Structure formats: structure tokens, C-alpha cells
Amino acid sequence: MDFPITRIKGGVGAAKGFLTSAVSCGIKNPKSKRLDLALVYSDRKCTSGGVFTTNKVKAAPIRVSQTNLRKGNFRAVIVNSGNANACTGLQGIHDAKSMCEDAANALDLKKTEVGVCSTGVIGLPMPMVRVSPNIPGLVDGLAAKRGNDFANAIITSDTHEKELAVSFDIGDQRVRIGGCVKGAGMISPSMATMLCFITTDANLSKDCIQHAVSEAAEESFNRITIDGDMSTNDSVIVLANGASGMPVARRNGTACKQFRIVLKWVMLELAKAVVRDGERVTKFVTVNVKGARTHVDAKNVAEAVCKSALVKSSWNGGDPNWGRIIHAVGYSRARIREELIDIFIGGKAACLGGLQADTPMDALRDAVAGPEFVIDIDLNQGEAEYTMFSSDLSPEYVDFNRSEYAYWKQARKDGLV
Amino acid sequence: MDFPITRIKGGVGAAKGFLTSAVSCGIKNPKSKRLDLALVYSDRKCTSGGVFTTNKVKAAPIRVSQTNLRKGNFRAVIVNSGNANACTGLQGIHDAKSMCEDAANALDLKKTEVGVCSTGVIGLPMPMVRVSPNIPGLVDGLAAKRGNDFANAIITSDTHEKELAVSFDIGDQRVRIGGCVKGAGMISPSMATMLCFITTDANLSKDCIQHAVSEAAEESFNRITIDGDMSTNDSVIVLANGASGMPVARRNGTACKQFRIVLKWVMLELAKAVVRDGERVTKFVTVNVKGARTHVDAKNVAEAVCKSALVKSSWNGGDPNWGRIIHAVGYSRARIREELIDIFIGGKAACLGGLQADTPMDALRDAVAGPEFVIDIDLNQGEAEYTMFSSDLSPEYVDFNRSEYAYWKQARKDGLV
Numbered sequence: 001m002d003f004p005i006t007r008i009k010g011g012v013g014a015a016k017g018f019l020t021s022a023v024s025c026g027i028k029n030p031k032s033k034r035l036d037l038a039l040v041y042s043d044r045k046c047t048s049g050g051v052f053t054t055n056k057v058k059a060a061p062i063r064v065s066q067t068n069l070r071k072g073n074f075r076a077v078i079v080n081s082g083n084a085n086a087c088t089g090l091q092g093i094h095d096a097k098s099m100c101e102d103a104a105n106a107l108d109l110k111k112t113e114v115g116v117c118s119t120g121v122i123g124l125p126m127p128m129v130r131v132s133p134n135i136p137g138l139v140d141g142l143a144a145k146r147g148n149d150f151a152n153a154i155i156t157s158d159t160h161e162k163e164l165a166v167s168f169d170i171g172d173q174r175v176r177i178g179g180c181v182k183g184a185g186m187i188s189p190s191m192a193t194m195l196c197f198i199t200t201d202a203n204l205s206k207d208c209i210q211h212a213v214s215e216a217a218e219e220s221f222n223r224i225t226i227d228g229d230m231s232t233n234d235s236v237i238v239l240a241n242g243a244s245g246m247p248v249a250r251r252n253g254t255a256c257k258q259f260r261i262v263l264k265w266v267m268l269e270l271a272k273a274v275v276r277d278g279e280r281v282t283k284f285v286t287v288n289v290k291g292a293r294t295h296v297d298a299k300n301v302a303e304a305v306c307k308s309a310l311v312k313s314s315w316n317g318g319d320p321n322w323g324r325i326i327h328a329v330g331y332s333r334a335r336i337r338e339e340l341i342d343i344f345i346g347g348k349a350a351c352l353g354g355l356q357a358d359t360p361m362d363a364l365r366d367a368v369a370g371p372e373f374v375i376d377i378d379l380n381q382g383e384a385e386y387t388m389f390s391s392d393l394s395p396e397y398v399d400f401n402r403s404e405y406a407y408w409k410q411a412r413k414d415g416l417v
Numbered sequence: 418m419d420f421p422i423t424r425i426k427g428g429v430g431a432a433k434g435f436l437t438s439a440v441s442c443g444i445k446n447p448k449s450k451r452l453d454l455a456l457v458y459s460d461r462k463c464t465s466g467g468v469f470t471t472n473k474v475k476a477a478p479i480r481v482s483q484t485n486l487r488k489g490n491f492r493a494v495i496v497n498s499g500n501a502n503a504c505t506g507l508q509g510i511h512d513a514k515s516m517c518e519d520a521a522n523a524l525d526l527k528k529t530e531v532g533v534c535s536t537g538v539i540g541l542p543m544p545m546v547r548v549s550p551n552i553p554g555l556v557d558g559l560a561a562k563r564g565n566d567f568a569n570a571i572i573t574s575d576t577h578e579k580e581l582a583v584s585f586d587i588g589d590q591r592v593r594i595g596g597c598v599k600g601a602g603m604i605s606p607s608m609a610t611m612l613c614f615i616t617t618d619a620n621l622s623k624d625c626i627q628h629a630v631s632e633a634a635e636e637s638f639n640r641i642t643i644d645g646d647m648s649t650n651d652s653v654i655v656l657a658n659g660a661s662g663m664p665v666a667r668r669n670g671t672a673c674k675q676f677r678i679v680l681k682w683v684m685l686e687l688a689k690a691v692v693r694d695g696e697r698v699t700k701f702v703t704v705n706v707k708g709a710r711t712h713v714d715a716k717n718v719a720e721a722v723c724k725s726a727l728v729k730s731s732w733n734g735g736d737p738n739w740g741r742i743i744h745a746v747g748y749s750r751a752r753i754r755e756e757l758i759d760i761f762i763g764g765k766a767a768c769l770g771g772l773q774a775d776t777p778m779d780a781l782r783d784a785v786a787g788p789e790f791v792i793d794i795d796l797n798q799g800e801a802e803y804t805m806f807s808s809d810l811s812p813e814y815v816d817f818n819r820s821e822y823a824y825w826k827q828a829r830k831d832g833l834v
Contacts, residue, residue, distance in 0.1 A: 309810070
């Protein structure tokens with residue numbers, strides 16, 4: 001970036017005029033006090049934009065939020081974790097609408113001014129008996145500088161909150177962007193399985209904000225993969241309330257362009273944080289593909305490598321196995337010539353012209369020993385490039401995902417199934 | 418099948434006029450006596466057909482065998498395990514040709530009458546110093562009814578040999594088909610990572626045999642997945658020598674049709690055996706998709722479900738998690754309507770019309786408790802169907818594939834890297 005940005009505290013509550021709140025309803029676990037219902041609210045009108053899962057099985061809150069966003073702009077978003085409200089039919093739609101309506105009533109907003117997101121187990125009805133009574137208290141708890149509680153309330157199998165806020169100047173005005181994100185499984189491009197909420201006191205036209213979030217998602221959350229599974233609930237929502245006092249930024253203006261640069265940076269940092277906190281992940285791997293004939297070829301190669309169970313297993317083992325990488329390149333459907341492919345691991349040549357390079361094996365092993373490393377793949381066929389961020393696949397990931405039976409037992413106790 | 422077939426002994430050596438041999442060269446491990454070089458040979462002229470990997474990174478033996486097969490017919494195939502001879506450049510081509518040539522000399526054949534296959538680690542030069550001197554002994558050892566040694570010599574991470582032979586009548590003639598296969602990782606459709614060798618004393622025209630093997634591969638090895646990784650070395654080779662005495666079967670004749678039916682059955686049985694013996698596999702899962710609008714839609718749904726790390730992890734845990742299945746259906750790119758989808762697990766309704774069915778959870782858990790079960794997915798959109806055979810993903814699979822470093826250490830000792 002050719003202008004300074006400064007990290008600040010406060011996450012999704014850092015921008016002027018935004019208040020947040022979080023409570024425990026017992027959705028995740030009736031016995032624990034884990035936060036699982038959260039609200040973000042702007043004290044004045046907003047513009048808003050969003051990007052949602054392309055999975056054809058869409059959770060009810062996705063359908064409701066998309067409809068509301070088409071009608072206007074959010075001024076608040078209510079989010080629960082522990083239950084995805086997916087595959088819940090008409091009852092699910094009704095429940096998601098109720099969440100918006102209850103929040104809107106307590107906030108004195110129109111119900112279409114509230115967005116709704118859910119994350120958690122698929123196929124179980126929402127335990128509304130625990131959610132609805134908690135919404136008035138959630139609204140009462142709204143406060144400034146409590147972004148961390150919000151970030152905590154939306155996580156599921158994540159090990160910690162992931163949030164970030166920055167300030168920078170647009171013209172004479174100091175502007176803030178804050179956000180938080182949750183992972184940590186079902187993470188694959190288009191989009192990662194995650195929820196991301198961004199607030200800003202920039203003043204953005206509707207077309208500027210939607211363009212900015214679409215573009216930033218393409219270059220951040222659409223470039224990460226943990227397990228290759230795309231979820232039913234992925235959402236990125238951005239709210240801009242103009243509280244910074246800047247004049248409104250239109251889509252093709254300099255101010256919008258500058259905002260887009262910073263939003264991209266913020267969302268990419270949050271996307272990387274999702275990978276680093278992926279389920280039972282031990283390695284953060286950047287895969288750069290260059291020399292492809294087309295953008296699509298470069299992307300296909302990066303995705304094939306980043307999703308290969310064998311490649312990811314070798315990363316887990318600290319094995320600089322370029323043979324498995326090139327075999328994934330081979331089945332990626334990209335136009336490649338085996339004898340032109342170069343692969344560098346941690347900057348060291350592992351494969352040159354499709355053949356084992358001279359780098360000593362121990363040097364390559366050192367290159368993948370740490371928690372983060374870079375793989376460069378040069379197809380030497382053209383000028384197109386693509387970068388993805390991925391993780392290893394660990395025995396512990398599989399073990400962690402063997403059963404969600406505990407959720408079902410709880411649902412039965414609740415009389416929901 | 419509307420005609421009787423009988424299982425017989427002998428595997429790839431069961432058909433009349435075929436001899437096999439296997440020796441230990443120390444490719445897998447110089448210290449062990451594991452068989453790792455094998456030969457199958459017909460005592461008379463053959464027709465032959467083959468299907469090879471569609472990975473664009475093709476191992477040297479694939480390139481050599483494809484070229485030879487284009488020129489004529491194999492009468493023998495030489496196979497090694499322990500080294501894939503892939504990503505080995507011109508030296509690899511030279512080594513694969515040497516293997517054909519040495520075998521052809523000892524067998525008094527033209528070198529293009531010998532096919533060659535390799536399986537094992539990618540990217541290391543073939544240890545020809547151990548292979549070449551063993552070829553004369555390999556030829557000397559040719560004998561009838563030793564198919565089991567051949568089946569043993571081609572396996573790598575497989576836990577046991579996988580072979581099958583049957584006899585049946587075409588017209589008045591008793592005909593035999595025998596075969597063997599190796600898995601057990603890098604298994605994904607188009608094709609599975611595997612080698613399969615089939616011999617028969619049927620008398621088949623060149624176009625009959627190639628049509629039969631292409632069709633049978635499409636309905637067997639292209640329908641299995643273990644880890645979603647397609648290899649550089651996949652090969653299915655069929656040799657037919659006519660020793661049964663039957664008149665030659667032409668492509669469109671009844672005899673060829675009858676042969677194709679049995680070949681399909683044999684190859685499907687071998688393909689299923691590969692899944693059952695997949696690396697650290699504990700479950701064999703048949704996924705039937707029906708009610709799709711097109712064949713491609715049905716196939717996309719089956720592949721998405723069978724390749725999902727989350728679905729496969731739940732199978733490993735004995736968790737009848739239909740939510741993960743429907744989420745994979747949703748991102749399969751098939752045209753679906755969530756509210757029409759039915760999912761049956763072990764014949765019991767888990768999801769009807771996109772919603773949790775009434776079947777008690779314990780009944781569904783019982784359905785997936787055993788080592789084999791069936792998932793039926795009805796999209797209720799059309800008439801197209803597709804079936805795939807898949808496995809669970811276990812923590813032990815990942816652990817098993819964490820490192821191939823032992824191979825590299827050995828290669829360094831051998832002065833190859």
C-alpha cells in the first residue's frame with residue numbers, strides 16, 4: 001500500500017458509531033456459559049454489502065439475509081453459533097425471520113434492516129426456545145468497544161477469536177475498518193466456510209460497498225482451503241455508516257478505490273487467520289502458481305495442489321514431497337508440459353524441468369520443518385498467476401471430525417428430533 | 418448375468434497358455450526379499466488392449482506402453498513395484514524401454530511386444546542396476562499357475578494380493594478370464610491409482626478387446642475413490658491369446674458382447690477389492706445417486722459426496738451424518754433442489770425432502786456400524802443414475818502418508834539422488 005494504515009484495537013466494534021453485544025443462550029451447550037448469540041448495530045443509517053455461499057443447499061439465514069439485502073441496507077446483524085439453521089425447511093426460514101424481527105423490534109428498526117447468520121451443525125431445528133427470550137437482553141447489552149465478545153460468540157471449532165481493525169486517512173478524514181471472522185472446518189474456496197463481519201465508518205455508496213466486498217472476497221476467502229468442503233452458511237457482510245464524516249465515496253472515485261485496497265488487505269489477513277486456526281492444522285502453506293497460460297489454469301493448479309489429501313498429508317509429516325505436488329498439477333486439468341515444470345519449496349529448487357533438482361534432501365526438509373512455508377510452482381507456459389493459502393491435513397483433523405453425535409443427543413434431549 | 422460363470426483358481430495365470438514369474442530385486446527394500454519384479458507371458462500371439470491414466474504427468478512406462486500398444490499387440494508385460502519411474506525424464510524413458518528390450522531378448526519377442534508398468538514412489542530414478550540383472554532369471558522362472566506370486570509382486574501399500582479368475586462358455590468353448598490388481602492409495606476416478614492385468618484365452622479381435630477394456634474401466638475403476646488423488650501410473654492391460662480354441666470374436670458379435678459382460682464383472686470385483694484394501698480403510702461405502710436430470714449431474718453428486726473429507730471422516734466415526742452429505746450435494750455443481758432431496762442410509766430414511774426424517778438416530782447409527790453400507794441419494798429431478806464405491810478417511814490414512822522419507826534415504830544410499 002502506498003499510504004499508511006495503522007492497526008487499532010476493537011475488532012468489529014472499532015469503527016465509530018458501531019455497538020456490539022454477545023450473550024450465552026446455551027445453543028452450543030446448555031450447561032456451558034459459552035457466548036453463542038451476538039449482535040452488531042450501527043447508531044445511524046448504513047450502506048451494506050454481502051457475499052454468500054454458492055452452495056446450492058443454502059441455510060435459511062442466507063436466504064433471509066440475501067432477500068433483506070436486496071431490499072435495502074442492514075443496520076444490524078444478529079448471529080448465532082452452534083446451529084447452522086440449514087436443511088431446516090420452512091420452519092428454518094420462519095426461525096431466521098423471527099430472529100431478525102425480534103432484534104428489529106427491540107432496536108426500533110424495520111425487520112429488513114437486520115441481517116441474520118448462523119453457523120454450527122446442519123439439519124437440526126434452531127432451538128428458538130433458548131434464542132428468542134435472549135434477544136431483548138442482547139439488545140440491552142449493546143456497547144462500544146466490545147468487539148472481542150462478538151468475535152468470541154461466533155466461533156465454533158475455532159481455537160480463538162480472529163479479529164482485526166485498522167485506521168487510515170481518506171482525504172482529510174480518519175477512517176476505521178474493523179472485522180472478525182470464524183472458521184474453522186468446511187473451508188474451501190468459493191467461499192470458505194466461514195462468517196466474516198466488517199464494519200467501517202467510511203461513507204460509501206451502495207455500489208461502492210458491494211463492489212468492494214465482492215472483489216475483496218475473491219482475493220481473500222475464495223483463495224483459502226483447509227479441507228475442500230464448501231459450507232451452506234458462508235457469509236461476508238460489510239456495514240458502512242459514514243460516521244467518520246467523510247463525503248460519500250462513489251464506485252469509480254478515488255476514495256472508493258482507496259477503501260477497496262484496505263478492505264482487501266483486512267479481509268486477506270482475516271482469511272489467513274482462518275487457515276492458521278483451521279481444525280487441527282499445524283502448517284500454513286502459501287502456494288504460488290505462475291507461468292500458466294491462463295488465470296483459470298493457474299487457479300486449477302493451485303486448487304488441485306491445495307486440496308490433494310496426499311500432498312496435505314506430506315506437509316503434515318514435514319516431507320518436502322514434490323512428486324505428490326507434480327502429480328496433482330498433472331490432474332488439475334490445466335494445460336501443462338511436465339518437462340517445463342519447476343517447483344520450489346521454501347525458495348529452494350525441488351524440481352526443475354520436471355526432474356529432481358540438485359538441492360540436498362535435508363535442505364528441503366529444513367524448508368518445510370517450520371509452521372509456515374511457501375511452495376512456488378512455475379509452469380513456464382505463460383504469464384498468468386494465482387496464489388492460494390492452505391494447510392496440512394492431520395490425523396487429528398480426521399479424528400476431530402469423526403462424529404457430531406453429541407449434538408444429536410442434545411437435540412433429542414431438547415425434543416427437537 | 419443370464420449365463421453361468423464359475424470362479425476358478427490361478428488369477429492372472431489361470432487362462433490357458435499364460436505363464437507368470439516374479440522375483441525380488443530389492444527395489445522395494447534391498448534388505449527384504451519382497452517380490453517386486455513380475456512378468457506375464459503368453460506362449461502364443463495375443464491381441465491386447467489397455468486404458469491408461471489421464472493425468473498429464475505420465476510416468477515413463479505409460480508412455481512406452483502406449484506407444485508399443487499403438488504399434489501392435491503385447492505378448493508379455495513386465496511390471497515392477499517400489500519405484501513409479503515417474504518424473505524421471507529421458508532417463509526414465511530409456512529405463513522403461515530397457516526393461517521391455519531385456520525381456521523381449523530373453524523371450525525372443527520383438528521389443529514392442531512387451532508392455533511395461535511401474536508403481537511406487539514418484540521422482541526417483543529407477544534402480545536399473547538392481548532390475549536389469551534380474552530379468553533373465555525372471556524369464557527363466559516362467560511357469561503356469563503361479564499367478565499369486567505375480568499378484569504379490571505388484572502390490573505396494575496394499576495389505577494383500579487381489580486376484581480373481583472365472584470360467585464360462587462362449588458357444589461350445591470353455592473360456593477363462595483371470596486378473597489381478599494393486600491399489601491402495603492415490604485412488605480416484607479417471608482412473609484409480611492402480612495397475613490391473615487381465616489375461617484370457619478367449620479369441621478376440623483387436624477392436625473387440627479395446628472396446629471391452631475401455632467400457633469395463635469406465636464402469637469399474639473409474640467409479641472408485643479412496644483419497645481423490647489420481648496417479649501418474651494407472652494402467653489396465655488385457656491380453657487375449659485365443660488358446661481356448663474359440664473362433665475369433667469381432668466387436669459387434671454375440672461372443673464379444675458376452676465377453677464384455679464377464680470382463681465388466683471381473684473388473685468391477687477387482688475395483689471393489691481395491692477400495693476394501695484402501696490405505697487404512699475401515700468402511701466400504703456404495704453411493705447410489707438417482708433421480709438426477711443428467712448422467713453428468715448424477716456423477717457430479719456421487720463424486721462430491723465420495724470425495725468430501727468431512728463426509729468420509731464421519732463414515733470413519735460411524736456417524737450417519739446426512740447434513741454433511743447434503744452439503745456436498747449442494748456444492749457438486751449438479752442441478753438440485755434442496756427441498757426434493759431424499760437420503761437413505763442403509764436403506765433407512767435419514768433425510769426426506771431436504772429435512773431430517775423420522776428414523777430414530779440409533780437406527781441410523783446401526784446402519785453405518787458395520788464395515789459395509791449403502792447410501793442412496795434421490796434428487797427427484799429426473800431419471801439419471803450413477804453409482805460409486807468409496808471408503809472412509811481415517812486418521813491412520815493421514816498418518817500413513819505423512820512421509821516417504823525412507824524411500825529418499827534409500828535412494829541416497831544407492832547414489833541415485
